[in-house]
Amino acid sequence: MTRAHGYRVAVKILQLALLLPFLLAFGVAGHALLSRIVKAVLWSWSPLASGEPEAATYERRVYHTADRQMLEVIGVAAASGLVLWVAVLTGWTSLWALAFATLGGAVVLDVLRWERVAISAHNLWFQRGWRSNVHQVALENIRDLSIEETPAGGFTLRHGTRNRLVRLSVRMADKRVVALPKTDAASGADGVEAVAEHLRMRIAQLRDRDAAKRGARPATGAAPADAPAADEVELRRALKLLRHGAASQHKLKPSSGR
Numbered sequence: 001m002t003r004a005h006g007y008r009v010a011v012k013i014l015q016l017a018l019l020l021p022f023l024l025a026f027g028v029a030g031h032a033l034l035s036r037i038v039k040a041v042l043w044s045w046s047p048l049a050s051g052e053p054e055a056a057t058y059e060r061r062v063y064h065t066a067d068r069q070m071l072e073v074i075g076v077a078a079a080s081g082l083v084l085w086v087a088v089l090t091g092w093t094s095l096w097a098l099a100f101a102t103l104g105g106a107v108v109l110d111v112l113r114w115e116r117v118a119i120s121a122h123n124l125w126f127q128r129g130w131r132s133n134v135h136q137v138a139l140e141n142i143r144d145l146s147i148e149e150t151p152a153g154g155f156t157l158r159h160g161t162r163n164r165l166v167r168l169s170v171r172m173a174d175k176r177v178v179a180l181p182k183t184d185a186a187s188g189a190d191g192v193e194a195v196a197e198h199l200r201m202r203i204a205q206l207r208d209r210d211a212a213k214r215g216a217r218p219a220t221g222a223a224p225a226d227a228p229a230a231d232e233v234e235l236r237r238a239l240k241l242l243r244h245g246a247a248s249q250h251k252l253k254p255s256s257g258r
Contacts, residue, residue, distance in 0.1 A: 020085050027081025027099075028074060028157075031106045032063060038107055039114065048127060048134055052120035055198045058191030059116040064184035066154035066163035069113050074157070077106040115181035117168065119195050121202070124170065126180050137170065137178065139202050145170045147196055149185050159186065166192050170199070 039059075047054055062070045080102035087095030117126045124137040145168060152163040166189050167182035183192065 016085075016089055019088065020082075023081040023085045023088075024078045025081065027079070027084065027103060027106075028063075028077045030080070030103055031073075031077035031110070034103070034107050035062065035110045038111060042111065042130070043116070048116060048118035048125035049120040049123065050134075050136075052122065054118040054120055054125075056191070056194040057116065057118040058183060058188055058195055059114065060181050060183045061187060062110055064156060064158050064187045065182070066152040066156050066159075066165065066184070067182075068154065070156075071154065073106055073110045073113065076102065076109055080106060115183075117180050117195055119198050119202075124180075124195075124199065128181060137172075139199065140206055141173050142199070142203060143171045143173050143175075144203070145196055145199055147192060149189075156184075158184070168192050168196055168199075 043057075048057075060067070060070070062073050080099050083095055083102055084099035087093070087099060111130045114130050115126075115128050117124075119125070119139075122139055124139060124142065125134060126137075127134045147166065147168055149164055149166045152165045153161075154163060155161055156163055164185035165182045166185040168180045170178050170180070172178065
């Protein structure tokens with residue numbers, strides 16, 4: 001092996017070594033872009049709220065949330081880049097198709113594990129996975145709510161090992177507690193607070209409405225009690241007129257005798 005040939009081999013190895021992280025990042029970035037587009041289309045095509053517009057929403061984010069399921073999705077996305085690197089290394093064209101199929105698998109896995117929350121005028125909605133049932137909770141059955149923020153272990157590309165999770169929990173009238181999907185506290189707290197704020201407003205409105213109904217019942221029931229009082233006044237007035245007429249007739253009788 002000549003020195004020039006050895007130099008070319010070393011350059012080739014260096015190029016392939018530098019290409020690996022680039023293609024891994026390409027797989028991750030490709031998944032992030034494709035999943036965002038797919039989720040936007042799916043949410044527009046099949047919103048959580050049925051028959052009502054959604055006032056506020058939030059969802060679990062893949063690259064922000066320290067969760068094992070999300071790390072698995074990222075791992076599959078990175079694997080598509082690894083397969084693409086092997087295709088470049090070996091020259092096997094069939095691996096290109098496998099690389100893009102792996103990228104598509106990452107998007108499918110992401111959607112199957114997609115967790116989202118929405119609130120409308122009369123209901124709270126949430127879903128844990130695209131193929132799972134959509135849960136509907138009537139706002140009038142919710143007693144109160146709380147926002148929980150907790151530290152999270154694991155690793156994310158956004159925050160490394162310093163991660164926190166946030167979720168919305170609601171307590172029902174029967175004292176059951178329903179814990180809604182959690183998401184990253186740094187990037188998803190605004191969405192969680194928007195849902196919570198709308199829920200607080202609607203609960204206050206429903207309570208005011210119920211209080212107004214309870215306050216109207218005594219006034220409605222007082223009408224029959226007032227009616228006899230009005231009749232009694234009219235009866236007294238009629239009796240007074242009768243007495244006045246009788247007195248007038250009594251005064252007229254002596255004058256007619258003369």
